[in-house]
Amino acid sequence: MSLKNKITSDRLPKHVAIIMDGNGRWAVQRGEDRIYGHKKGVDSVREIIEAAAELKIEYMTLYAFSTENWNRPWEEVEALMELMVNSLNNETKKLVDNNITLKVIGDIDRLSDNVRRSLDDTLEKTGKCTGMTLVVALSYSSRWEMIKAVRDISYKIKEGKIDPANIDDKIFENFLTTKGIPDPELLIRTSGEVRISNFLLWQIAYCELYFTETLWPDFGKEELYKALVEYQKRERRFGKTSEQVHENEN
Numbered sequence: 001m002s003l004k005n006k007i008t009s010d011r012l013p014k015h016v017a018i019i020m021d022g023n024g025r026w027a028v029q030r031g032e033d034r035i036y037g038h039k040k041g042v043d044s045v046r047e048i049i050e051a052a053a054e055l056k057i058e059y060m061t062l063y064a065f066s067t068e069n070w071n072r073p074w075e076e077v078e079a080l081m082e083l084m085v086n087s088l089n090n091e092t093k094k095l096v097d098n099n100i101t102l103k104v105i106g107d108i109d110r111l112s113d114n115v116r117r118s119l120d121d122t123l124e125k126t127g128k129c130t131g132m133t134l135v136v137a138l139s140y141s142s143r144w145e146m147i148k149a150v151r152d153i154s155y156k157i158k159e160g161k162i163d164p165a166n167i168d169d170k171i172f173e174n175f176l177t178t179k180g181i182p183d184p185e186l187l188i189r190t191s192g193e194v195r196i197s198n199f200l201l202w203q204i205a206y207c208e209l210y211f212t213e214t215l216w217p218d219f220g221k222e223e224l225y226k227a228l229v230e231y232q233k234r235e236r237r238f239g240k241t242s243e244q245v246h247e248n249e250n
């Protein structure tokens, strides 16, 4: 029986974020090169987006390329960028057909013109979709994002447009690249690594974390359902006591 039947549809996380890890190891285990693993990783991306959209999850953020990934061997960076362009070109129509909006977070100024063009095209074509929002983190790191926010806020202070005394969570969030996107309620990381790796550090303050040994190319629909079932077993307290959380139930 599929685990899908165990998911309670009215208690789904609004936003699921995923650190897709393990493509390289998956390929090396099969005597293939790392790029082959990334190609298989794209198949998992497709399957997971489909499953999330079917469940009517509102936001899904995928960590596709970190600021630190720029330090990988140049051939791997090039291959990943090519994969990204091809995936965007091949999948744009499917995204539109499924009413999925694409958003990108990250330092996109570092991307090549070629990648930027494909991105802009998909952003434009999916711009009016009203179903799930797919957020792709590209050339993204949380520290980059927060430093940028501090810098941008400082300029506003200098211009006299923000009073430092008024800075609170809301104002700060308006300067993050995730402005307008609700915080993730579930963060999944594949491949057995138990780290956050500079991903959405501000936004995951109250997020449920789910780690699995499964390598990203092996992460399919059932794996997503398993994470959601586990999420629904957890009690989310946001700093309150268990009694406070349940006090209005009877």
Ligand code: FPP
Binding pocket: 020, 021, 022, 023, 024, 025, 026, 034, 038, 041, 042, 045, 062, 063, 064, 065, 069, 080, 083, 084, 087, 088, 136, 191
């Ligand atoms: C981590 O595996 C994966 C990545 C750095 C890239 C993820 C990218 C994709 C799946 C392809 C494109 C994505 C989209 C949204 C179209 P790793 O190389 O760190 O694996 P390892 O830890 O086993 O070496």
